[in-house]
Amino acid sequence: MATKMLRPNVGLYVAAADAFANWTAPTLSEITSATKVFNISPAVTDDYTLNMTDSDTDDSLAIVDNASVSTPTYSNYEASLDGFRDADAEADSVYNKFRSLFSAPDVKYYLIKRVGKVHDAAFAQGDLISIYGVKTDFPIEIIGDGEMIRHGARFLTTGEVRVNVAVGAGTASTGPQLKSIVGTKSVSNGKVKVWWVPVSNISGTEDEFVEGPSVADIEASGSVDLTEAIAWDSYELGATDSNKIDDRGILDEGQVQTRGFAQFSGSLMFFRGIRSESTGAYYNAFETFKAATDGSRPVGFLVTRVGIPASTALDEDQEVSAYKFIADAFMDNTEGEDSVKFMVNFAPQGKLGVNVTTVA
Amino acid sequence: MALAINLRTGKTVSVPDHYIGHEVLGKDLAPFDGAEVKAAPKKEKKKKSAEYIPAAVDADGDGLVQEGTEWERPVETEIEEQPAPNNIEENEE
Numbered sequence: 078m079a080t081k082m083l084r085p086n087v088g089l090y091v092a093a094a095d096a097f098a099n100w101t102a103p104t105l106s107e108i109t110s111a112t113k114v115f116n117i118s119p120a121v122t123d124d125y126t127l128n129m130t131d132s133d134t135d136d137s138l139a140i141v142d143n144a145s146v147s148t149p150t151y152s153n154y155e156a157s158l159d160g161f162r163d164a165d166a167e168a169d170s171v172y173n174k175f176r177s178l179f180s181a182p183d184v185k186y187y188l189i190k191r192v193g194k195v196h197d198a199a200f201a202q203g204d205l206i207s208i209y210g211v212k213t214d215f216p217i218e219i220i221g222d223g224e225m226i227r228h229g230a231r232f233l234t235t236g237e238v239r240v241n242v243a244v245g246a247g248t249a250s251t252g253p254q255l256k257s258i259v260g261t262k263s264v265s266n267g268k269v270k271v272w273w274v275p276v277s278n279i280s281g282t283e284d285e286f287v288e289g290p291s292v293a294d295i296e297a298s299g300s301v302d303l304t305e306a307i308a309w310d311s312y313e314l315g316a317t318d319s320n321k322i323d324d325r326g327i328l329d330e331g332q333v334q335t336r337g338f339a340q341f342s343g344s345l346m347f348f349r350g351i352r353s354e355s356t357g358a359y360y361n362a363f364e365t366f367k368a369a370t371d372g373s374r375p376v377g378f379l380v381t382r383v384g385i386p387a388s389t390a391l392d393e394d395q396e397v398s399a400y401k402f403i404a405d406a407f408m409d410n411t412e413g414e415d416s417v418k419f420m421v422n423f424a425p426q427g428k429l430g431v432n433v434t435t436v437a
Numbered sequence: 438m439a440l441a442i443n444l445r446t447g448k449t450v451s452v453p454d455h456y457i458g459h460e461v462l463g464k465d466l467a468p469f470d471g472a473e474v475k476a477a478p479k480k481e482k483k484k485k486s487a488e489y490i491p492a493a494v495d496a497d498g499d500g501l502v503q504e505g506t507e508w509e510r511p512v513e514t515e516i517e518e519q520p521a522p523n524n525i526e527e528n529e530e
């Protein structure tokens with residue numbers, strides 16, 4: 078009788094760009110390298126994407142054809158992995174390994190999927206694996222009300238894809254490396270800070286600021302800590318997938334993408350304070366963005382810090398992200414039974430620094 | 438809309454009127470008066486090696502001759518040349 082395979086017979090692994098002598102024919106020695114291949118399976122959320130998609134096609138007809146023709150040309154595939162953030166950023170955990178592997182853009186890897194064994198079962202000759210060549214994009218911080226903080230690893234394809242390839246002969250080593258500590262999930266609530274830093278508050282150049290945001294600039298008079306005034310409702314702030322530009326060479330048989338312009342967006346819903354208030358977070362947020370039509374839309378950086386308790390003071394050597402925006406539309410939100418709020422849409426202004434470290 | 442200067446960073450920016458003097462948003466902002474802008478002082482570019490021309494002509498009609506040199510002077514004015522010092526010691530004394 079045929080037996081269906083049940084969960085969790087899948088494992089996801091990451092191999093360094095130089096892990097294989099011939100990536101189309103990985104050997105057992107190479108796939109079990111403990112220094113070049115990493116088991117990230119426990120960190121990856123279940124809604125990952127790592128698969129081939131429909132190939133591009135050619136619809137050329139021969140004169141004898143009497144119906145439509147669609148002939149596959151080059152292979153397409155897509156990759157997108159979300160991983161849990163560790164509550165302890167210093168822990169030697171799978172969660173932190175996942176984050177460190179995919180924290181910077183433009184790093185080449187091979188993503189490997191094995192279906193048929195649990196993730197930590199030793200590799201053996203003949204195991205079927207699928208290999209997807211990728212380059213990292215800017216990562217995305219995924220947060221939400223009552224949700225775990227996740228690190229969204231985004232990728233561009235390199236055109237290197239082979240599915241269900243058998244692992245070749247070789248001497249097994251101890252890899253893929255799997256950290257002994259999985260990690261501790263971290264909930265979004267209470268671990269997000271957002272500051273508004275007007276461009277006039279930047280003491281150095283804007284490029285210097287996005288490479289290493291200055292604590293002094295973020296805390297200077299004129300900068301505003303918006304955190305307390307922001308509602309979860311409609312929260313949207315951060316990097317999104319960069320433009321993916323098809324960029325094949327004549328040798329490429331699969332989909333090859335080059336990273337185009339980085340993309341980011343911002344839209345924040347603020348609580349509205351009562352009119353008699355002339356101090357406090359609600360008042361400050363309203364005062365900052367209320368003049369949306371007088372021709373002087375505020376221009377500045379929204380700086381976010383994710384994963385550190387909001388009560389922790391900003392300090393140098395903390396990881397933050399900075400996005401340059403111009404505050405655009407101001408929209409009242411008075412409907413429903415909840416409190417009165419206002420929404421501000423922010424238009425991107427071409428500069429961002431993702432997961433950069435603060436300086437004094 | 439007002440033009441303001443951030444007194445901490447020295448950067449000029451256009452801000453909503455209510456930012457100026459605002460307890461939170463405008464402590465470091467001061468109204469920026471464009472008239473206060475002073476052009477950077479021009480560097481003097483004098484040709485130290487120029488020779489004194491007693492009968493220099495005011496070709497551009499601005500009332501000065503040998504402009505940009507150590508001999509720059511009003512038209513019809515002469516400068517009595519001083520002999521160069523014979524040695525360093527004499528000059529220092």
